[in-house]
Structures are given as C-alpha cells and as structure tokens.
Amino acid sequence: MTATTTTPRSPGAPASPRPPVLEVRNLSVDYGYGEAPTHVLRNTSLTLHRGEVLGLAGESGCGKSTLAYAATRLLPPPGLITGGEVIFTDRFGTSVDLLRLDDAQLRASRWRDTAIVFQGAMNSLNPVFRIGRQLTDAIRAHRPDESRQTSAERAAETLEMVGIAADRLRSYPHQLSGGMRQRVMIAMALALEPQVLIMDEPTTALDVVMQRQIIEQISELRERLGFSVIFITHDVSLLIEIADRIAIMYAGEIVEDAPAEDVYRRPRHPYAHGLLRSFPPLHGPRRELGGIPGSPPDLLHLAPGCPFAPRCPHAFDLCRTDRPTLGPTAFAASEPSRLVACHLHAGGVVPRELTAGVPS
Structure with a gap:
C-alpha cells in the first residue's frame, strides 16, 4: 500500500x-x-x-x-x-x-x-x-x-x-x-x-x-x-x-450524525424525527405513529435547496433555495459531538418538537 x-x-x-x-x-x-x-x-x-x-x-x-x-x-x-x-x-x-x-x-x-x-x-x-x-x-x-x-x-x-x-x-x-x-x-x-x-x-x-x-x-x-x-x-x-453512533441519510446526503442515544431520544433533523415516529416505542405507553408524508425525491430531477423541504412541516423560503450543509446544531455548546444539515439550526430557530425529542 x-x-x-x-x-x-x-x-x-x-x-x-x-x-x-x-x-x-x-x-x-x-x-x-x-x-x-x-x-x-x-x-x-x-x-x-x-x-x-x-x-x-x-x-x-x-x-x-x-x-x-x-x-x-x-x-x-x-x-x-x-x-x-x-x-x-x-x-x-x-x-x-x-x-x-x-x-x-x-x-x-x-x-x-x-x-x-x-x-x-x-x-x-x-x-x-x-x-x-x-x-x-x-x-x-x-x-x-x-x-x-x-x-x-x-x-x-x-x-x-x-x-x-x-x-x-x-x-x-x-x-x-x-x-x-x-x-x-x-x-x-x-x-x-x-x-x-x-x-x-x-x-x-x-x-x-x-x-x-x-x-x-x-x-x-x-x-x-x-x-x-x-x-x-x-x-x-x-x-x-x-x-454507538447513527448517521441518517436522505437523498444521497448525511442529514444527521450523532451518538445513538441522542438520535433516539432527541432527533434534531425533521427527517430523523419522522423516522423515529414511524415505529412503535420500545417502552412506556402506546402512542400514535406519525410517519412521513410524501415520497422520496426523484434524484434525476432534484430541486434546488434542501431535498427534504417538500416533505418537511417546518420548511421556509430559504429551505427551497439553498442547500444546507452538515454542521453543528443550535445546541452545539451542550452537544459538540453532533452534526445536522438543517437551516432551522443554522438560524437558531428550532421548533419545540426538535428540542423535546420523541417519547420512548
């Protein structure tokens, strides 16, 4: 070699x-x-x-x-x-x-x-x-x-x-x-x-x-x-x-990369949050499954901006024009070992459901 x-x-x-x-x-x-x-x-x-x-x-x-x-x-x-x-x-x-x-x-x-x-x-x-x-x-x-x-x-x-x-x-x-x-x-x-x-x-x-x-x-x-x-x-x-660690992929890109326990308890990307809500909880009371609306994008005709924007309930104008890059979350000081590709975190305005996590 x-x-x-x-x-x-x-x-x-x-x-x-x-x-x-x-x-x-x-x-x-x-x-x-x-x-x-x-x-x-x-x-x-x-x-x-x-x-x-x-x-x-x-x-x-x-x-x-x-x-x-x-x-x-x-x-x-x-x-x-x-x-x-x-x-x-x-x-x-x-x-x-x-x-x-x-x-x-x-x-x-x-x-x-x-x-x-x-x-x-x-x-x-x-x-x-x-x-x-x-x-x-x-x-x-x-x-x-x-x-x-x-x-x-x-x-x-x-x-x-x-x-x-x-x-x-x-x-x-x-x-x-x-x-x-x-x-x-x-x-x-x-x-x-x-x-x-x-x-x-x-x-x-x-x-x-x-x-x-x-x-x-x-x-x-x-x-x-x-x-x-x-x-x-x-x-x-x-x-x-x-x-030990989980990387979430969407449309050929890594959208979240974090310790496994953090991804499971507190997913930071809307797509990761949707994935976690699509299977029954391992412990505790039963809850309604959420799932993710829409279908995966056509990679041959991928629109500009975030590839998850058409399915994301939190998408705003910037999401439809600029592609986010993988970087620190809005809570980087307390979770330095975590990366996410989402304009919500770059702008510092994160919806409550992406801070509170998914019930287990």
Whole structure:
C-alpha cells in the first residue's frame, strides 16, 4: 500500500476520543453516463472510529448501499465514482486512499483490511460448493503459503466463532437455514481478521428471533476482536440495540450524525424525527405513529435547496433555495459531538418538537 499524508478530520466527523479507521470524504457517485447522469451521492462525508459501531439509516433508495459499495470499490456499472476520498488507517497509523489503489493493492486490502457482508447470503454463496471449500478458498487467496490443513482449521474456528458446529463445513448452502447462511457470511468476512466490517442490511430477510441472535453475535464478536462496524439498515429501532453512533441519510446526503442515544431520544433533523415516529416505542405507553408524508425525491430531477423541504412541516423560503450543509446544531455548546444539515439550526430557530425529542 502507498501511505498518504495525515490530513485533518473530515467534515462529516463529530469529535471523538477514538482515532478514525475509515474516513469517507466528499464522496460523489453518479449512475449513468452522458449529459444527464443521476447524482446519487453528492459530496458525502462520514467517519468510522476505531472499535465503533456506526449505524447508517434511511429510507430505501437514499444511497446507503451505494455509499458502502463505492467506498469499497464494489460499485457495479453504471455506477461511477466522480470525486472524493476513502481513507483507511491501519493499527500502526499508516493511511491509504482506497480509491487510489491499483488492482493488486485493492485485492490485497479486501477481506484483510475491510470486509463486507451483503444483504442476500444465499446469492453471495456459491450453491455448488460446500461451505468449507468457500471459506478456505477465501483464506488461501490471501495466504497462499498457508497449508490446506491450517486453512481448514481456521475455517472451522471462524465457523464455531459465529455459533455453527465445524461439521457444517461439509454442508452446501441450500442445506442451511437463512440465519445460518448469514452467519457463514459473517464468518467468511472475519476469517482474515479485518479492521472494518461493513454489514449491508444483514438481518432484512430474517425473523425477529434470528435478528436478535445475529445482533447479539455481532456485538459479542466486536467486543472480543476489536473491529469496527458500519451497520446499514432502514430500521432505526434496530440500530438502537447495537450502534454507538447513527448517521441518517436522505437523498444521497448525511442529514444527521450523532451518538445513538441522542438520535433516539432527541432527533434534531425533521427527517430523523419522522423516522423515529414511524415505529412503535420500545417502552412506556402506546402512542400514535406519525410517519412521513410524501415520497422520496426523484434524484434525476432534484430541486434546488434542501431535498427534504417538500416533505418537511417546518420548511421556509430559504429551505427551497439553498442547500444546507452538515454542521453543528443550535445546541452545539451542550452537544459538540453532533452534526445536522438543517437551516432551522443554522438560524437558531428550532421548533419545540426538535428540542423535546420523541417519547420512548
């Protein structure tokens, strides 16, 4: 890898005592070529700190998966990265821009430095090979000098680490349940002990019992192995269980970035407030669900100003002409680790419901 010069903290990074391990800086992605591409990500910045679980939430189509695939250079055509940096910093303080690596360097970095667990485990596993073969192939691709016996032992170890007996190495994917297949993908992602694990809606197709087991497994492994996690989901309530910090996305941009407890108790952006009101409270009396009126914007014909303005009950004239930038809230003195993209906070006139929070 080619080391990069240490640079200041990215604009999408609240202050944290932990050093950054992955910094997405002003990342822009288009879908389509020619004169009228769709701008799916527009100068998006995000920072993952070492040992942290960062939740990335938002409605379907807001750009969560695109951000993950672009940051790891797995974005398929017609996706095109048009700008930005993705800085990975290893345990020794050496930094590298993943977007500037050549093919050999990128191949060496994947699974060793950063690993990803995709949504559909069944589609990620080869149906004609046994689980053991697929695990050992991934290990030997990065450790060619390692004996087959050692690779097989490592495969068995990682499988048992996620709660599956080693004798399942001889099973084919179709012989496992959905939850077991997802655990196999987690085992494969952790086989080379990466420092960053990206999980793209890993519990979407699972029942609530299996969701709970997967969440608890990830939390336990994170504590034991010390890796950092970006957990992508549209279910904010799920992130309350696992995330240290939550970033809310809307229309290809981060609109709020704060500690998980703060987002849950006191969402500062109108969109985050709407998301929190769209699922039942975890404790206390029942309350009426609010939801968010309207539909997500058409990214091909995005109007000027704040992309959430057409759906926002608090929008005013400035919201329809000027796009807000991610910055401190109106309460920065008491919440310095929080960022929000909203003109209400820049002007210092915040509606009461964005100060009192959402009942839990």
